[in-house]
Amino acid sequence: xxxxxxxxxxxxxxxxxxxxxxxxxxxxxxxxxxxxxxxxxxxxxxxxxxxxxxxxxxxxxxxxxxxxxxxxxxxxxxxxxxxxxxxxxxxxxx
Numbered sequence: 001x002x003x004x005x006x007x008x009x010x011x012x013x014x015x016x017x018x019x020x021x022x023x024x025x026x027x028x029x030x031x032x033x034x035x036x037x038x039x040x041x042x043x044x045x046x047x048x049x050x051x052x053x054x055x056x057x058x059x060x061x062x063x064x065x066x067x068x069x070x071x072x073x074x075x076x077x078x079x080x081x082x083x084x085x086x087x088x089x090x091x092x093x094x
Contacts, residue, residue, distance in 0.1 A: 010036060 012020065020035040029035045061067040082088065 017032075020029070020032045023029040023035050024032060029038070061071050
């Protein structure tokens with residue numbers, strides 16, 4: 001096992017396992033593990049990009065009082081909708 005990696009076991013849907021096997025058989029990937037790693041890296045990169053985009057919008061809202069006020073109204077509206085459905089609002093928002 002390579003330092004910095006953790007050996008785990010995963011269960012894939014049959015179609016995904018077949019797809020991963022075909023990628024290995026065709027030489028596109030060195031192993032099924034490499035296929036899963038590439039998929040996880042892709043999801044991670046997408047998550048990092050989405051978080052950066054959200055942070056950019058939050059920063060924009062912080063710099064513009066009109067946007068900040070609109071965001072607060074939207075958050076309050078969402079919190080009311082959640083409360084009406086018996087769900088907890090994120091962060092305890094009212």
